[in-house]
Amino acid sequence: MVDFFVDGVKVLGLPRSLGEIYGLLFISTAPLSLDDLVLHLGISKGSASQGLRTLRTLGAVREATGNGDRRTYYEPAVDLKRLVGGFIREQVRPHLNSGKTKLQRIAETANLCDVPAEREFFLDRIERLESWMKRGGQMLPVLQKLLGQ
Amino acid sequence: MVDFFVDGVKVLGLPRSLGEIYGLLFISTAPLSLDDLVLHLGISKGSASQGLRTLRTLGAVREATGNGDRRTYYEPAVDLKRLVGGFIREQVRPHLNSGKTKLQRIAETANLCDVPAEREFFLDRIERLESWMKRGGQMLPVLQKLLGQ
DNA sequence: CTGATTGTTCAAGTTTTTTTGAACTAAATG
DNA sequence: CATTTAGTTCAAAAAAACTTGAACAATCAG
Numbered sequence: 001m002v003d004f005f006v007d008g009v010k011v012l013g014l015p016r017s018l019g020e021i022y023g024l025l026f027i028s029t030a031p032l033s034l035d036d037l038v039l040h041l042g043i044s045k046g047s048a049s050q051g052l053r054t055l056r057t058l059g060a061v062r063e064a065t066g067n068g069d070r071r072t073y074y075e076p077a078v079d080l081k082r083l084v085g086g087f088i089r090e091q092v093r094p095h096l097n098s099g100k101t102k103l104q105r106i107a108e109t110a111n112l113c114d115v116p117a118e119r120e121f122f123l124d125r126i127e128r129l130e131s132w133m134k135r136g137g138q139m140l141p142v143l144q145k146l147l148g149q
Numbered sequence: 150m151v152d153f154f155v156d157g158v159k160v161l162g163l164p165r166s167l168g169e170i171y172g173l174l175f176i177s178t179a180p181l182s183l184d185d186l187v188l189h190l191g192i193s194k195g196s197a198s199q200g201l202r203t204l205r206t207l208g209a210v211r212e213a214t215g216n217g218d219r220r221t222y223y224e225p226a227v228d229l230k231r232l233v234g235g236f237i238r239e240q241v242r243p244h245l246n247s248g249k250t251k252l253q254r255i256a257e258t259a260n261l262c263d264v265p266a267e268r269e270f271f272l273d274r275i276e277r278l279e280s281w282m283k284r285g286g287q288m289l290p291v292l293q294k295l296l297g298q
Numbered sequence: 299c300t301g302a303t304t305g306t307t308c309a310a311g312t313t314t315t316t317t318t319g320a321a322c323t324a325a326a327t328g
Numbered sequence: 329c330a331t332t333t334a335g336t337t338c339a340a341a342a343a344a345a346c347t348t349g350a351a352c353a354a355t356c357a358g
Contacts, residue, residue: 044349078274
């Protein structure tokens with residue numbers, strides 16, 4: 001099962017340890033602590049700590065409440081909408097945004113081109129990219145809505 | 150511009166050279182040969198050859214026709230539907246399929262569990278995963294349709 | 299306050315992925 | 329046919345990504 005998620009996160013371009021951690025939490029009947037993860041997965045404390053942070057940022061894992069104990073226990077978020085949402089917010093949107101910025105700078109450069117025919121060609125290509133990114137951006141909420149519940 | 154695509158393919162988990170090659174083809178007013186790519190991008194012949202093969206497999210690049218010359222020239226596919234389709238076919242579907250297979254084996258293992266309460270829990274989780282994958286599979290054609298044209 | 303415990307950080311080490319380049323095949327040219 | 333040119337392959341080198349572990353901070357308990 002852990003393997004299953006390792007493959008899963010790799011497809012999404014995330015490191016193996018995230019898959020291991022999420023996978024173990026996903027099939028555990030009770031929340032687990034950082035030490036549990038280190039023990040059962042045979043990974044280092046550093047990996048577990050960083051992995052948990054990323055998963056929390058993605059909204060894929062949350063702290064479990066009410067367990068009279070000093071250490072914190074974690075449980076997985078198991079609703080797809082939330083998982084997809086976190087991934088989009090943290091991994092997809094930032095790239096779309098930085099892409100837009102870059103495109104603007106590219107467009108400025110293209111405008112400096114002396115040969116009119118070439119300039120038109122470049123601007124046309126840039127316009128095409130802009131339309132791709134726009135569609136991508138519009139896509140995301142739809143995708144999230146269709147997947148979630 | 151090449152940079153723009155390098156970032157783009159990295160997000161998709163593809164190697165940098167693919168982005169370089171596609172990016173250069175994308176802003177070239179005429180088709181380019183393998184040697185052109187080696188020359189302009191400063192990459193090795195091996196990289197260019199392998200990169201072009203992958204891009205062809207993805208349907209992101211095609212051979213340009215009618216250029217009385219021995220070497221083959223390449224031009225980019227610039228319609229989003231086709232690009233998305235190729236990516237889904239080559240990169241997404243295979244993972245979904247291998248995931249399904251794995252899930253089946255996991256389910257068999259879970260059935261061997263002696264403790265009824267635990268077994269139910271495992272089977273429930275597995276069912277959830279199956280529903281995720283099913284939705285993912287249904288998602289893809291919709292996504293492609295919405296993006297393309 | 300002191301010692302013990304939980305968790306974080308990050309430089310160095312390891313693993314994985316990508317690129318290179320030289321040897322090779324195939325096909326065209328003279 | 330011998331030679332040149334286009335393109336492929338794959339083992340080894342290089343680069344990138346990930347993990348480790350030891351030092352550190354923060355918090356709790358006595």
